Amino acid sequence: MTKAILDSNNSVQKVAIIGASGYAGAELVGLLYKHSQAHICHLVVSENSSSEGKLFSELHGRFQGICDLPLEAFSAAWFDEYAAKLDVVFFATPHEFSADWAQAFVEAGVKVFDLSGGFRLKDAADYPKYYGFEHANIDALSSAKYGLAEWQHDEIANTNLVAVPGCYPTASLLCLKPLTSNNLVVENSLVVVNGISGVSGAGRNAxxxxxxxxVSLKAYNVLQHRHQPEISQEAAIDVIFSPHLAPYKRGLLATVTLQLKAGVTTAQVQQAFQQAYSDKPLVRLVASWPEIGNVAHTPFADVHWQFDEDKQVVVASCAIDNLLKGAASQAVQCFNISLGLASEYSLISTC
Amino acid sequence: MTKAILDSNNSVQKVAIIGASGYAGAELVGLLYKHSQAHICHLVVSENSSSEGKLFSELHGRFQGICDLPLEAFSAAWFDEYAAKLDVVFFATPHEFSADWAQAFVEAGVKVFDLSGGFRLKDAADYPKYYGFEHANIDALSSAKYGLAEWQHDEIANTNLVAVPGCYPTASLLCLKPLTSNNLVVENSLVVVNGISGVSGAGRNAxxxxxxxxVSLKAYNVLQHRHQPEISQEAAIDVIFSPHLAPYKRGLLATVTLQLKAGVTTAQVQQAFQQAYSDKPLVRLVASWPEIGNVAHTPFADVHWQFDEDKQVVVASCAIDNLLKGAASQAVQCFNISLGLASEYSLISTC
Amino acid sequence: MTKAILDSNNSVQKVAIIGASGYAGAELVGLLYKHSQAHICHLVVSENSSSEGKLFSELHGRFQGICDLPLEAFSAAWFDEYAAKLDVVFFATPHEFSADWAQAFVEAGVKVFDLSGGFRLKDAADYPKYYGFEHANIDALSSAKYGLAEWQHDEIANTNLVAVPGCYPTASLLCLKPLTSNNLVVENSLVVVNGISGVSGAGRNAxxxxxxxxVSLKAYNVLQHRHQPEISQEAAIDVIFSPHLAPYKRGLLATVTLQLKAGVTTAQVQQAFQQAYSDKPLVRLVASWPEIGNVAHTPFADVHWQFDEDKQVVVASCAIDNLLKGAASQAVQCFNISLGLASEYSLISTC
Amino acid sequence: MTKAILDSNNSVQKVAIIGASGYAGAELVGLLYKHSQAHICHLVVSENSSSEGKLFSELHGRFQGICDLPLEAFSAAWFDEYAAKLDVVFFATPHEFSADWAQAFVEAGVKVFDLSGGFRLKDAADYPKYYGFEHANIDALSSAKYGLAEWQHDEIANTNLVAVPGCYPTASLLCLKPLTSNNLVVENSLVVVNGISGVSGAGRNAxxxxxxxxVSLKAYNVLQHRHQPEISQEAAIDVIFSPHLAPYKRGLLATVTLQLKAGVTTAQVQQAFQQAYSDKPLVRLVASWPEIGNVAHTPFADVHWQFDEDKQVVVASCAIDNLLKGAASQAVQCFNISLGLASEYSLISTC
Known part of the structure; x- marks a missing residue:
């Protein structure tokens, strides 16, 4: 299906990206720029941002000559003027911003794909605890759908507000859900998730x-990271999550360790992973432990696991690009699903 | 122009890539895989390579699920069986291999884009001196055309054997040629080219x-590098070239320093660069000193210069991806030109 | 205590380092070179090594002008000529080499500090399984002492054959032993050790x-790494060990996750760590999660932990330099202890 | 000469380091901490610094347990209370700060080693042009001595105010001065200095x-960098200096290209370098192009050159640690010289 043909459908979506100054926002620009069904109408930054009025390509120099749109400042007036003319908005913003504004866009008839954490946790009480603010839109919170593309296809297809998963949860859940959804894990046992992210995960800032x-390798926010409740919620199992920062730019690895029930066999584990992903082109069940180098700058998640039958312990590891499968390309998967396209539409390239 | 439309022309070229196990070869696979006018028929490695029989994606894991073609071993028998059925062959091979075999492909009616140094130097005597072997095809050497895409469009369009420029020469010549071709440089003065390359330039090997x-930063092969005569030949000016290796993966920077003739003005320098590149979309005259980070994984060359009118000295710097504009994407530019397409056809992406 | 004074004791030890071509061997040279009680008599490499006859400083260029000793090739003849004249030998060799030769040195009256894995595992059956060879000196294996300097002071002081711990076990055990030795850990629960090492851990080789x-971030040898039985043996608790390789040169981090017994309090955990390390100057109980950047090129181990009282789960993390506390400087700690010196003697510098 | 013996001389210098929060300041602390003739009395930061009141080791975590002195805030009151009690002060401060205060310390009888640029340029008119401020102490400027340790021994020995050279000038001048001081360079020819520095050269800041x-590789401040007049002044030859930033932490490389006079031979060049450095233990004339990896974390400068007799062109390259030979260890060399010690005293370690 080519751009030319799709364009003639007149189905091209008018899109705004709010938060285009950051790294995930910039990746969104790149992915949507080449997407036949999206037309980027506005690149928006927060009010009073020092980026306002600059060209997008002044901040992200690799886009010079490719996308030189200006960065507009968000405001209530901006919303009043432009929101209703849009089909879709992507939020790559601070969590509280999307918590405050997403509902307004939905009410204006705009589909929202929220890359922030503003709608990921179902329990509103977790927001003051993990995000440091009271959530102002509890109704929207309860109606929003979590958008792990390979696992929530129908929910994504039928909502106007998608909470695009966090980077660590994406990689962790792709390991955990085949096991938990098949009820293979010992109850009340320790489930350990170790995550390692490159520095782009810390954002574009001074x-x-x-x-x-x-920057050097270290653990951080252990036992307190906001992705711990997100993983636990979506895996429906209590996890201990220890994130680490490592000295490279792009990519994230999650390694999970679980105790499986007595009697579970290697074949069952294998079947669980095969069943989950054999028809999901962006999740690759690779033959050896996944490497960041094979997924950086791509929309893929590479997964590998090993099961120790003596100890009934499984270790699984998933590598993703934190800015793509962990943010922007997964948002585009959700966008594709909402349009009735294949989840991977326009995402697989060889660059 | 979309793939669907072009495909219906039946003009799609049947392509082989010889040397697909290396980094430049892998980039070629990626670029040609998404090129509407190319159909990759064979990925070939040298005879007796340990890669023979493996899948391309076993060597280059990021291609798993995208390109899983087998690697075939080159041999005279392979040539006899397949060469005549091809339209185009790309050599990403050792220099001597292409020097030995390129002419045979041309005689079989196949267009050759040679990424090795086998046909870059016009003076056959330079081969023993700089490449360590006697060139076996002097006739082909004299008829081959150097393929700096922005400067040799017509030569590329009208030859069957293109010597795709080296990585350092590409970046260096994009700085030098606007000045030398406008005759602005003082004769017999020192022309200094400092190059810095990431480690991918050293190839995929143990x-x-x-x-x-x-790996740490250092100069190497100073005064003796085979790119020194190549730069001098194509700039038509004698240069001192000092290459450096630096501890990062992708990208190359050339910084050139020249004495301009008395009376040359900043305006003349500016005009020289503008004239050269204002209509060349893959060379960007950027507003500040170019950064590897803006060109890595792209086909662009970013160029900036500054002129000291007191000293009549100009410094210019060019950043490229050594594997793309310094190898694979420039080869595809040449391929595009030979097909009558725009040089940048299918190359500009936002990934 | 200064070098001048100690020298006059005539107690300076005559030392050989076998395996001086590798990274740990080179660090040993650096540490012993400045050690008042050591005189480096021989730098030795394996027979038929390509390094034989070269200067040590030709391989390790930073030592030019500091240590330009020649590299001698080990052989039975070398042993016969030199062994008996030595006081101490350090093995930074392949595991099987030290397994084969350490006992002979001991019998010749030489103290052996073995940085290889040749004497770390007590169960001889583990050698074919984890190291790929049958151990030829079972008696020596049973009499050798494990040398985790902060925990086995007396054993080290009273043996002639010290098995210097592996890099991952050092960092892991410094986290685990305060908890296991105080009997705070739930029996038969999952104990997860995630390790991350820089590339120097993979050795100096092509x-x-x-x-x-x-090189990019990935897990490797999960459930099969030879450090898993070593950690389990010395912690006296079964662990799941998942090592990872990350793209930086020096340093190693271990992050351990354990379930503590019901009723164990934060105060008890704190006391366990304080008691273990308050008088151990090379283990620092730091106030935040330890960073590689603070221990690289130093002999320190930085440790931090956090306890979740709701879940009775503790996470502890230890950062070391894999070549120093994980190899060479810990070997020198053992050497110091064997001489009756403070373990940290001559090791703390500010470089 | 050991610390114990020297201490009994009662010659130990009472030292303050102003600017101990930055990277060069921290290296100074490390070097002076182990220096038998220095006693660090005060670590000082600028007034209103956010570091005031913190421990030095809170900012520079690798010093935990080694140097936990508090950071004092500089002020006129501080000066009045402490200056006269000191023997020596090191400035690792902003340029204007030392320009303002160094003279006051000298007048209070304190020897000053200034690592800033406050006293490096002889022409006061260069300060507004290259440093952005009017120099307030022209007299001190003219009496201060430039402190390239291998070339200005006597001047350093006989002054109370040493302008410790900049990082790029140190590496550049070690290449240039053997040639210029022997009058081997063609007059009025282009002299090109390309410098490449790791990111620590940009300082500790947000x-x-x-x-x-x-961060990625790029040129910056070409033709305008303040080290260009410094190099030209001290080499007594006009140079074109192009600095580059590269993505690694420690180390700096300068590569210089010059036209030598007709008739100058390789032997003369060799003699010039030998004569200059054969008795200078911290400058190593190495056998191949110098590497950052061999000098990082050391006080050495590694130099190599090559001469093209056909073109009468010499290329020379020097690698240093920008924070050590390019700042702190060269300052300690100057301190040593001022005490009548060997320049390299206490600096050569093997760490």
């Missing part, structure tokens, strides 16, 4: 913590 | 020199 | 796997 | 430019 000289 | 722990 | 371009 | 994700 801080000593992300200064090139200061 | 060596202590490219061991992760051993 | 391989595609350690080529600069090929 | 900025988007040094964010881990943003």
């Amino acid at each position: 801080s000593l913590a992300t200064n090139f000289n200061e | 060596s202590l020199a490219t061991n992760f722990n051993e | 391989s595609l796997a350690t080529n600069f371009n090929e | 900025s988007l430019a040094t964010n881990f994700n943003e």
